[in-house]
Amino acid sequence: MNDQQERAAAAVMAGQAVYTRRTLDLYDLVVLGLSNALIWKCPTRRLLAHYNEYVADTHLDVGVGTGWFLDHCRFPTDRPRITLMDLNPVCLERASARIERYAPKVVRANVLEPFELETGPFDSIGLNYLLHCLPGALERKAVVFDHLKPFLAPGGVVFGSTLLAEGVERSGAARALMRFYNAKEIFSNQQDSIEGLRRELAARFEQVRMEIIGCAALFSAR
Template identity: 60%
Template sequence: MTLQEDKDYDSQSVYSPLTLAIYDTLVLRISNPAVWRCPTSRILGIYDSYVSSNHLDVGVGTGWYLDHCRFPAAPRLALMDLNHNALRSAAKRVERYAPESHVADVLQPVRPVGEPFASIGLTYLLHCLPGNMPGKARVFDHMLPLLAPGGVIFGATILAEGVVRSGAAVRLMAFYNRKGIFGNATDSLDDLRAELTKRFDKVDITVVGCVALFVASAPRSFRPVLQQVPAQKTT
């Protein structure tokens, strides 16, 4: 496991072993279909469509999607997260793939970890990050050096604006934002689309409930100057 940042955010520190033990039931079986109105199967579908045999997953949760998706071949799989508990949980779940694990704060520049990846997944990551959408979009800039030519970035994020939210979604989202679990109070569909199209020539966004499923490829020629943070080995 490599370490790039010791920083922690409230949204990440909530992922204790106890929380991870109930995550699949609470989020995947209840909140996704009943509150966010986006069945977990819809998110799994973008994995089945776009995951490659050389894949990096960022913001890994419990590893459920990686455990259930259909890889096209025996994969090289890498996991990246700020939370050690989530990394351990996901790595154990998909240990049959012998995953690499990397601890990193993706709001900061990320040092490449071996060869670039043909696919990078960012599922339920953006809405947990602090700040507005333009600030969070730095994640895309930091992923570009890790993306192989012809590669694809895909994922899902829960939005507060530009989507239809049920009363339950409004209330639960407000609660999560107050607690610092979410940071998406101003996240909008228009801003997500704008930030992706600044960086990629090919962008597809499908809205299901209040969840945006996005796929982006063909990065534009513009590259911000990024100062990479050297990785260190954990003890």
């Protein structure tokens, strides 16, 4: 591994290391209950509606957080087949326990690197609030779509959301909190923009939809 690869690997580990059992205990309240509505200006109920619009009966969720959205969204079947993917074992543990009723499969992997899956293909792949946590510019982070596409079923959809720093309206509080999170390497989105995200999606998918709510971009691609 060369120096650049070592730095990239270290940045990936730093970005996910903040999610401990203690921080996950507060995540739903702080992020979903407060920050989304008051800071990012994209209410959690709108992100949930995005899930409800696109989630399918065979679903891969990447960057699972606490599993709140999978716990609350409306699947088109009573027995969805769900695979959870994350680099952080604590997140996987929390999310899989939360949706234990669906008997999800669990995969620990770095989505920035090629990976293998025993499950799939998937009719939907979700990346909620993942991209702004990955290190590097959007051009580099967009490799996640290249790694995920082989596991997408014909006619399937990749959907998700991310917080942007350029081309969106941000309050003073949003700017300050993003600066803090970027300094702590929790976020890496200083140059993430609407056009950059649209360009990376359009380079890989034929149909792309984007909606900007506050400083969040909600996207879907087929």
